[in-house]
Amino acid sequence: xxxxxxxxxxxxxxxxxxxxxxxxxxxxxxxxxxxxxxxxxxxxxxxxxxxxxxxxxxxxxxxxxxxxxxxxxxxxxxxxxxxxxxxxxxxxxxxxxxxxxxxxxxxxxxxxxxxxxxxxxxxxxxxxxxxxxxxxxxxxxxxxxxxxxxxxxxxxxxxxxxxxxxxxxxxxxxxxxxxxxxxxxxxxxxxxxxxxxxxxxxxxxxxxxxxxxxxxxxxxxxxxxxxxxxxxxxxxxxxxxxxxxxxxxxxxxxxxxxxxxxxxxxxxxxxxxxxxxxxxxxxxxxxxxxxxxxxxxxxxxxxxxxxxxxxxxxxxxxxxxxxxxxxxxxxxxxxxxxxxxxxxxxxxxxxxxxxxxxxxxxxxxxxxxxxxxxxxxxxxxxxxxxxxxxxxxxxxxxxxxxxxxxxxxxxxxxxxxxxxxxxxxxxxxxxxxxxxxxxxxxxxxxxxxxxxxxxxxxxxxxxxxxxxxxxxxxxxxxxxxxxxxxxxxxxxxxxxxxxxxxxxxxxxxxxx
Amino acid sequence: xxxxxxxxxxxxxxxxxxxxxxxxxxxxxxxxxxxxxxxxxxxxxxxxxxxxxxxxxxxxxxxxxxxxxxxxxxxxxxxxxxxxxxxxxxxxxxxxxxxxxxxxxxxxxxxxxxxxxxxxxxxxxxxxxxxxxxxxxxxxxxxxxxxxxxxxxxxxxxxxxxxxxxxxxxxxxxxxxxxxxxxxxxxxxxxxxxxxxxxxxxxxxxxxxxxxxxxxxxxxxxxxxxxxxxxxxxxxxxxxxxxxxxxxxxxxxxxxxxxxxxxxxxxxxxxxxxxxxxxxxxxxxxxxxxxxxxxxxxxxxxxxxxxxxxxxxxxxxxxxxxxxxxxxxxxxxxxxxxxxxxxxxxxxxxxxxxxxxxxxxxxxxxxxxxxxxxxxxxxxxxxxxxxxxxxxxxxxxxxxxxxxxxxxxxxxxxxxxxxxxxxxxxxxxxxxxxxxxxxxxxxxxxxx
Numbered sequence: 001x002x003x004x005x006x007x008x009x010x011x012x013x014x015x016x017x018x019x020x021x022x023x024x025x026x027x028x029x030x031x032x033x034x035x036x037x038x039x040x041x042x043x044x045x046x047x048x049x050x051x052x053x054x055x056x057x058x059x060x061x062x063x064x065x066x067x068x069x070x071x072x073x074x075x076x077x078x079x080x081x082x083x084x085x086x087x088x089x090x091x092x093x094x095x096x097x098x099x100x101x102x103x104x105x106x107x108x109x110x111x112x113x114x115x116x117x118x119x120x121x122x123x124x125x126x127x128x129x130x131x132x133x134x135x136x137x138x139x140x141x142x143x144x145x146x147x148x149x150x151x152x153x154x155x156x157x158x159x160x161x162x163x164x165x166x167x168x169x170x171x172x173x174x175x176x177x178x179x180x181x182x183x184x185x186x187x188x189x190x191x192x193x194x195x196x197x198x199x200x201x202x203x204x205x206x207x208x209x210x211x212x213x214x215x216x217x218x219x220x221x222x223x224x225x226x227x228x229x230x231x232x233x234x235x236x237x238x239x240x241x242x243x244x245x246x247x248x249x250x251x252x253x254x255x256x257x258x259x260x261x262x263x264x265x266x267x268x269x270x271x272x273x274x275x276x277x278x279x280x281x282x283x284x285x286x287x288x289x290x291x292x293x294x295x296x297x298x299x300x301x302x303x304x305x306x307x308x309x310x311x312x313x314x315x316x317x318x319x320x321x322x323x324x325x326x327x328x329x330x331x332x333x334x335x336x337x338x339x340x341x342x343x344x345x346x347x348x349x350x351x352x353x354x355x356x357x358x359x360x361x362x363x364x365x366x367x368x369x370x371x372x373x374x375x376x377x378x379x380x381x382x383x384x385x386x387x388x389x390x391x392x393x394x395x396x397x398x399x400x401x402x403x404x405x406x407x408x409x410x411x412x413x414x415x416x417x418x419x420x421x422x423x424x425x426x427x428x429x430x431x432x433x434x435x436x437x438x439x440x441x442x443x444x445x446x447x448x449x450x451x452x453x454x455x456x457x458x459x460x461x462x463x464x465x466x467x468x469x470x471x472x473x474x475x476x477x478x479x480x481x482x483x484x485x486x487x488x489x490x491x492x493x494x495x496x497x498x499x500x501x502x503x504x505x506x507x508x509x510x511x512x
Numbered sequence: 513x514x515x516x517x518x519x520x521x522x523x524x525x526x527x528x529x530x531x532x533x534x535x536x537x538x539x540x541x542x543x544x545x546x547x548x549x550x551x552x553x554x555x556x557x558x559x560x561x562x563x564x565x566x567x568x569x570x571x572x573x574x575x576x577x578x579x580x581x582x583x584x585x586x587x588x589x590x591x592x593x594x595x596x597x598x599x600x601x602x603x604x605x606x607x608x609x610x611x612x613x614x615x616x617x618x619x620x621x622x623x624x625x626x627x628x629x630x631x632x633x634x635x636x637x638x639x640x641x642x643x644x645x646x647x648x649x650x651x652x653x654x655x656x657x658x659x660x661x662x663x664x665x666x667x668x669x670x671x672x673x674x675x676x677x678x679x680x681x682x683x684x685x686x687x688x689x690x691x692x693x694x695x696x697x698x699x700x701x702x703x704x705x706x707x708x709x710x711x712x713x714x715x716x717x718x719x720x721x722x723x724x725x726x727x728x729x730x731x732x733x734x735x736x737x738x739x740x741x742x743x744x745x746x747x748x749x750x751x752x753x754x755x756x757x758x759x760x761x762x763x764x765x766x767x768x769x770x771x772x773x774x775x776x777x778x779x780x781x782x783x784x785x786x787x788x789x790x791x792x793x794x795x796x797x798x799x800x801x802x803x804x805x806x807x808x809x810x811x812x813x814x815x816x817x818x819x820x821x822x823x824x825x826x827x828x829x830x831x832x833x834x835x836x837x838x839x840x841x842x843x844x845x846x847x848x849x850x851x852x853x854x855x856x857x858x859x860x861x862x863x864x865x866x867x868x869x870x871x872x873x874x875x876x877x878x879x880x881x882x883x884x885x886x887x888x889x890x891x892x893x894x895x896x897x898x899x900x901x902x903x904x905x906x907x908x909x910x911x912x913x914x915x916x917x918x919x920x921x922x923x924x925x926x927x928x929x930x931x932x933x934x935x936x937x938x939x940x941x942x943x944x945x946x947x948x949x950x951x952x953x954x955x956x957x958x959x960x
Contacts, residue, residue: 030625030852040853041592046865047942048872053758056867058890061729063760066632069856074594077852084618085603088610092602105515106606109560115596115778118571123582124782126575126916127907133573134781144554159644159783160838162825173686198825198835202655204686207830245541275552276539282546292838300599300842301619302609302802303642304784320682342682346585346647346675347782359563365556367513373535374516374523380538381526397541421614430612435826452517453526484614487809494807494819498796500638501628 019427027083040074068504099432099444102293110356124347135331141358150280151310157349162195164288164307169203170341174318183232191436216242216394237266241436243401253283270294272400275369295357306353374449375400385460389467406441414470416441422480426462580916583935585751595776595849613817620816623804626848634768635761636790640801642844646771647679649787650749653767657717657745665714669702671724674924700728700887711742721749727894736764755892757863767791776850786843800834865938866893873936876949894935903932
């Protein structure tokens with residue numbers, strides 16, 4: 001390997017075990033394939049008299065055909081998107097160790113059941129007596145989530161984690177307001193996800209950041225100083241974004257409660273706890289779950305997700321409407337909730353995502369604990385196998401993810417992003433880079449339970465090989481990836497002179 | 513367990529490598545008192561066969577076999593199996609947000625195409641990669657208008673979807689936005705006289721839906737003129753995207769909040785769908801949500817990457833334009849594939865069929881004595897009908913005929929107690945319309 005020719009990455013093949021080269025196809029934008037008269041979907045013929053559009057809609061309201069709108073056949077659509085798909089990495093191709101993202105296997109039966117007639121076809125405004133199947137799915141999921149978290153009541157409405165956070169803070173605000181004062185501040189540790197502070201602002205709170213202690217954990221002394229009668233809540237991620245459990249979480253809860261503040265838990269890392277520990281048992285008042293993380297619903301290139309919020313009894317009156325209740329022994333939706341914070345999203349929520357999460361939970365049953373154990377086992381195995389070559393900034397025990405830093409590789413001018421990009425050549429998706437913010441040059445690795453020992457070993461081999469390359473051929477790492485269809489992109493120009501859409505050549509008007 | 517790829521001996525080997533006696537050792541950092549002792553009381557485990565049966569049983573408890581005339585923000589349209597075929601490709605389904613551009617070009621190019629299609633449909637210059645749904649897109653559009661104008665007063669048409677208004681109210685309450693509602697005229701359109709009288713120098717935005725909740729087309733050029741005269745922005749929500757195949761796009765609006773459910777997404781009891789915000793180029797730095805942009809690599813090859821991320825929470829934290837992170841990417845992909853299939857002619861034809869069937873249903877219903885349309889304004893594929901009796905009572909009887917009738921409007925609009933919202937799309941067969949009309953006629957004749 002020494003002195004490998006950068007221009008010929010195939011020569012590295014003896015070292016790169018997981019990836020091999022294959023041909024993928026070039027593909028223009030769909031608009032480039034367009035020609036008048038082609039189409040990819042036919043409609044059944046109209047079975048009523050055609051309407052005179054101008055008299056039905058009014059000439060002033062009618063538009064002409066949309067200039068530049070695609071005109072392509074079915075096979076061209078299939079090929080276009082199939083070719084594009086081959087340019088993506090995916091869980092289905094291998095380990096996707098993005099820390100904090102929980103990229104686990106997305107069971108295919110979940111996709112099948114979500115598309116069943118009688119589920120996918122149902123309208124949110126159909127009568128509740130004709131929606132009992134949907135409502136039972138929601139009620140059963142809610143029951144399962146309450147059991148797993150040890151909380152008392154829930155809403156399934158929030159569309160994703162960030163909206164769950166907002167819902168949670170609005171519940172806290174409503175609860176405190178009902179006691180006379182919604183208060184002013186939300187405390188957020190410096191290790192938190194960016195959504196936490198962004199959410200607090202939308203909920204109408206000022207953000208006060210709290211520095212973590214030398215172990216990367218919540219600094220209790222500091223917390224004692226800043227918890228005042230102005231503080232509405234602390235938003236804590238547990239396990240933290242370092243993948244470590246906050247050992248004094250119960251004390252933190254007591255400290256807040258003693259001053260009339262509440263404890264919010266970001267449940268992004270619940271994959272470390274399901275079946276092992278329940279937030280409801282350690283003083284958490286409100287939390288959200290990310291069903292697209294812990295409960296296996298597909299990330300789909302960025303969404304959809306679902307961010308159910310679970311609360312203790314005292315916050316129940318404030319839940320968003322509609323609330324799922326039992327009426328005459330059957331599930332029903334209740335909108336008559338005078339103290340509710342209102343709706344956070346139209347309709348009941350991302351039902352199709354919620355349904356998939358239930359399918360995941362039912363597949364495991366109480367055995368969901370085994371998934372948690374395997375996730376933690378994988379993270380600790382990778383930590384053990386890499387801790388002699390990558391710097392471990394915090395020695396605290398890891399649960400489902402491990403965070404290294406690039407401190408040792410920096411000496412050779414190689415940073416976490418370079419290592420991440422080189423990992424691509426080895427056939428893996430990069431880990432999360434440069435987060436959490438309390439670790440300079442972080443490598444945040446979350447394997448999840450879905451990786452076999454074999455895949456973990458391949459990953460370890462790749463990471464060790466890159467560590468060696470960083471020391472011996474740093475340029476090879478710094479210029480990676482070498483085997484992808486395109487290299488590192490010019491993101492500066494992309495932001496400075498944004499091109500955010502395709503435009504037809506002959507058209508000068510933007511409003512086409 | 514079938515999803516877990518390790519044998520007992522592999523687990524043992526890995527524990528040995530770590531130097532742990534048992535898996536319990538790995539959880540020592542959780543204080544003993546906080547560990548959960550019992551087995552979770554959860555149903556399952558279920559095999560794949562049992563899972564499918566469980567969900568088939570639930571499907572059987574819903575509305576199969578009924579004909580529906582519901583719309584109100586969620587529409588039944590023709591969908592192609594091609595869309596799902598693409599969605600089920602693991603490379604799209606099981607990939608993350610495309611932060612690592614070199615191995616996410618498929619998702620990124622698809623987002624760029626989605627943004628282009630949304631601009632073409634709405635007549636706007638830029639569109640984002642998606643929001644949660646139409647209701648939150650509308651709300652975020654209002655928050656954007658507040659940032660752009662520095663004003664806090666928002667005038668909202670009562671003919672905006674009631675649930676969109678509720679979501680807006682939830683968000684607005686805590687950030688000091690002052691919401692005032694503007695009524696509608698006998699045409700079902702926003703009352704522009706009232707609007708003109710209410711607009712002032714504190715108004716950040718005027719919010720209307722087009723076609724509005726009653727299905728009625730709004731005079732957007734006139735509304736825009738009034739809003740702009742007061743230097744307020746016009747936010748236009750579009751809940752029925754198919755209308756844009758024939759109806760003039762809201763090009764006069766400053767910000768458009770679109771619900772893309774009509775483009776290939778199943779009703780799915782309320783979600784997942786895809787919201788979008790489209791706007792003018794000059795406002796792009798206040799746009800919430802992800803954006804894909806075109807650029808090149810060092811060898812000049814075209815590629816796409818997420819861009820203008822300094823608007824977003826993972827960079828700007830409490831100064832971000834929004835807290836949104838996860839969006840509705842796969843739903844946006846569905847809309848992209850669907851619109852490519854349908855194409856220029858197909859979308860126009862689909863929209864035309866909606867108009868024709870709606871006109872047919874409207875004419876047939878108006879032949880029933882005592883039944884009349886509530887509003888005189890022009891409609892796309894929904895309309896409000898006033899009945900001589902409470903809609904709830906008529907609907908109860910329609911259910912016996914396996915028909916899910918109009919949406920009763922009394923709860924959201926006390927002045928419209930005997931009114932119902934009827935939706936007819938290209939998926940509603942003529943025979944179903946005729947059966948519905950005959951059933952209403954019989955029900956009313958009986959009670960007369």
